Amino acid sequence: MIENKKFNTEYNFAFIDESTKKEIRRKLLKAICIPGHQVPYSSPEMPIARGWGTGGLHITLAIIGKEDTLKMIDQGSDASVNACNLRDFVNKTTGCDITFDTRDATIIQTRHRITEEKLSDKQIMVFQVPMPEPLRFVERYEYKTRQMHAEADYAKMWLTLYESYVKWGDIMQGAGYPVMVHNRYIMSPSPIPRWDIPNLEKSECIYLFGAGREKRLYAVPPHTDVKPLELEDVKFHIENFVEIFCASSGHNNAFMDEMYQDDGISKKYYVNDSNFLDKLLEKKEVMQHTNKYLNGLQNGQ
Amino acid sequence: MGYVSVKGGVDAIENAKELVEFYRVKNHTKPIEIKQIQSQMRLGIDKIMGEGSLYDPEYAALALKQMEGDVLEAAFVIRAFRATLQRKYYSDVIDTRGMFIKRKISSSFREVPGGQVLGPTRDYIQRMLDTDKYDENPEQIHEFLKEFNDKIDNDKLKDVEVYGKVIDLLKNEGLLQPVEENYDRTVKDVTREAVKFPAPRSVTLQMLARGETGGMMALGYSSMRGFGSGHGTIGELRYGEVKINVKDSKGRRRYIGKINVTECEMITKINTTKKSKVPYFAIGYGLVFGQNETKAICMSILDRGIRSGNPSSPSNNQEFVLYHTEGVEAMGFTNHLKLPHYVTFQSGLNNLREAVKRNIEEKESNNKFYKALSKERNKEKIL
Numbered sequence: 230m231i232e233n234k235k236f237n238t239e240y241n242f243a244f245i246d247e248s249t250k251k252e253i254r255r256k257l258l259k260a261i262c263i264p265g266h267q268v269p270y271s272s273p274e275m276p277i278a279r280g281w282g283t284g285g286l287h288i289t290l291a292i293i294g295k296e297d298t299l300k301m302i303d304q305g306s307d308a309s310v311n312a313c314n315l316r317d318f319v320n321k322t323t324g325c326d327i328t329f330d331t332r333d334a335t336i337i338q339t340r341h342r343i344t345e346e347k348l349s350d351k352q353i354m355v356f357q358v359p360m361p362e363p364l365r366f367v368e369r370y371e372y373k374t375r376q377m378h379a380e381a382d383y384a385k386m387w388l389t390l391y392e393s394y395v396k397w398g399d400i401m402q403g404a405g406y407p408v409m410v411h412n413r414y415i416m417s418p419s420p421i422p423r424w425d426i427p428n429l430e431k432s433e434c435i436y437l438f439g440a441g442r443e444k445r446l447y448a449v450p451p452h453t454d455v456k457p458l459e460l461e462d463v464k465f466h467i468e469n470f471v472e473i474f475c476a477s478s479g480h481n482n483a484f485m486d487e488m489y490q491d492d493g494i495s496k497k498y499y500v501n502d503s504n505f506l507d508k509l510l511e512k513k514e515v516m517q518h519t520n521k522y523l524n525g526l527q528n529g530q
Numbered sequence: 531m532g533y534v535s536v537k538g539g540v541d542a543i544e545n546a547k548e549l550v551e552f553y554r555v556k557n558h559t560k561p562i563e564i565k566q567i568q569s570q571m572r573l574g575i576d577k578i579m580g581e582g583s584l585y586d587p588e589y590a591a592l593a594l595k596q597m598e599g600d601v602l603e604a605a606f607v608i609r610a611f612r613a614t615l616q617r618k619y620y621s622d623v624i625d626t627r628g629m630f631i632k633r634k635i636s637s638s639f640r641e642v643p644g645g646q647v648l649g650p651t652r653d654y655i656q657r658m659l660d661t662d663k664y665d666e667n668p669e670q671i672h673e674f675l676k677e678f679n680d681k682i683d684n685d686k687l688k689d690v691e692v693y694g695k696v697i698d699l700l701k702n703e704g705l706l707q708p709v710e711e712n713y714d715r716t717v718k719d720v721t722r723e724a725v726k727f728p729a730p731r732s733v734t735l736q737m738l739a740r741g742e743t744g745g746m747m748a749l750g751y752s753s754m755r756g757f758g759s760g761h762g763t764i765g766e767l768r769y770g771e772v773k774i775n776v777k778d779s780k781g782r783r784r785y786i787g788k789i790n791v792t793e794c795e796m797i798t799k800i801n802t803t804k805k806s807k808v809p810y811f812a813i814g815y816g817l818v819f820g821q822n823e824t825k826a827i828c829m830s831i832l833d834r835g836i837r838s839g840n841p842s843s844p845s846n847n848q849e850f851v852l853y854h855t856e857g858v859e860a861m862g863f864t865n866h867l868k869l870p871h872y873v874t875f876q877s878g879l880n881n882l883r884e885a886v887k888r889n890i891e892e893k894e895s896n897n898k899f900y901k902a903l904s905k906e907r908n909k910e911k912i913l
Contacts, residue, residue: 313540
């Protein structure tokens with residue numbers, strides 16, 4: 230436990246005071262009841278800078294109990310420096326168990342990735358969200374985007390997708406591809422790659438999203454319809470890693486990191502998800518996500 | 531693998547922590563005492579307390595020491611600390627008319643009741659690098675204080691009293707009027723709930739009081755330079771001590787102490803649109819912890835601009851001003867660019883490569899088409 234030496238008192242369990250944690254949990258319940266809807270919340274200041282995962286931390290700290298096991302990843306990696314720092318903070322203030330193994334975790338806090346390994350109904354995945362508003366790039370004012378969501382007025386968004394196709398021949402949105410949740414709200418999935426988008430749909434686990442700086446929470450409960458936005462004749466597609474194999478494991482059905490070698494020309498690819506890669510190397514059994522986009526790739530379509 | 535080398539993260543953090551501590555003390559100088567910072571870095575402390583949103587000079591001094599003199603970082607530490615404190619009371623509205631005045635000036639009138647009190651200010655002191663301060667010693671300070679105290683006439687001190695406000699003069703004459711007749715008077719607590727726009731004035735004032743001085747100055751300045759409501763006149767700027775009262779659980783009013791604040795009232799002329807109505811004056815209001823006149827003045831400009839009802843300039847737009855003068859959040863988010871983004875980047879890279887490929891293919895097929903076309907035409911010519 231971190232101590233405040235001057236008054237010789239300990240910080241509360243999970244750092245945030247109980248009444249604020251309760252408030253966050255209430256807002257999370259609301260978010261789960263209205264999938265994809267952004268719920269404003271108090272977002273107290275953390276000893277972690279805004280934009281560095283405070284929203285994810287608020288959720289994790291509000292829901293974590295002494296029995297929980299936490300996994301913390303950033304860009305798919307357990308060893309990323311910020312993930313180490315956040316993991317250390319939660320561990321110090323709660324004393325809960327920590328793990329790198331995706332299957333052992335009850336709560337997984339993540340930045341920019343969904344694990345390659347499929348999650349069960351005993352697990353909660355918490356996303357750190359920089360920009361919760363998917364419409365921000367078509368409408369800059371919060372006051373107006375709230376109205377647009379309320380009226381399900383998404384014309385500007387569709388038009389932007391169409392314009393992207395006309396200008397560049399494709400919907401050029403990379404990470405953070407906007408999705409339609411249960412045929413009602415357009416939602417930002419946080420900047421996960423398109424590779425992960427199909428795995429939001431009809432999941433077993435709960436997906437919770439926290440945007441600390443913008444003070445918004447939202448959720449995708451299990452078995453929810455989550456569809457990437459696409460036009461009838463211009464379809465969503467995931468990143469193309471068809472003929473790319475991991476230099477370390479030889480695996481090819483995963484999101485890859487591209488690494489330039491020291492000569493500055495040649496490239497090698499490695500499986501991005503660190504725990505998944507470890508399991509591949511140790512030849513452990515792993516249940517991967519399945520979705521139609523992956524199958525499409527494998528059939529060479 | 532760059533800075534995500536496997537399991538290296540934890541060690542790297544520990545080393546960075548140690549190294550930054552080394553940089554703080556590496557020259558074997560005497561540690562600065564908190565008491566010294568608290569008394570000799572008064573204006574820095576005031577800024578930290580304002581932006582950190584916690585009135586505690588001692589902790590502010592500690593934060594400044596910890597952060598090697600970075601005022602905004604210190605304010606961040608204070609904010610994080612204050613978030614762990616339970617809110618037990620809301621204070622009564624402070625009465626700045628009852629302020630124990632240390633400084634008060636008005637630029638609207640040559641003379642005001644109680645006079646212009648310059649107080650502690652460097653406004654009229656030439657900003658020349660004071661080389662005498664280089665090797666200042668305790669004896670000099672002692673001597674200065676002795677001389678200073680000797681000059682004070684204790685009999686006169688009893689005469690210090692409370693002064694009326696300049697804006698009351700205008701109010702009594704009917705020149706000063708509320709701008710909006712029915713504006714939203716709801717009192718929110720921005721530390722307890724997320725802001726929704728359009729937000730009531732209480733939100734504007736709370737967020738500006740916690741705002742970052744530099745950011746507020748940039749927007750306030752832009753407003754005066756022509757991107758906003760214009761050049762007001764300071765009705766009154768005062769700095770001094772005010773009393774804080776709270777109501778305890780039994781509803782009894784309790785006096786809990788005094789704080790220093792700077793208050794600014796900016797007078798601007800409001801031109802009415804209706805022909806029948808004459809123009810009138812309205813004020814923009816600024817109130818900040820400690821002595822931070824730049825911030826108080828800019829707060830009053832921005833408050834006035836936001837209420838002008840014409841959001842065309844950035845400094846008049848409530849959402850723009852409040853979101854972007856929030857220094858601790860702005861600093862966090864701009865610095866988050868240092869975090870790895872390679873997954874996000876890969877996703878965009880993938881798209882871009884495909885777009886380039888499409889572009890090349892399109893050009894090639896166009897070339898083929900035109901070549902075939904010109905061949906056809908040549909044939910026709912020959913025939």
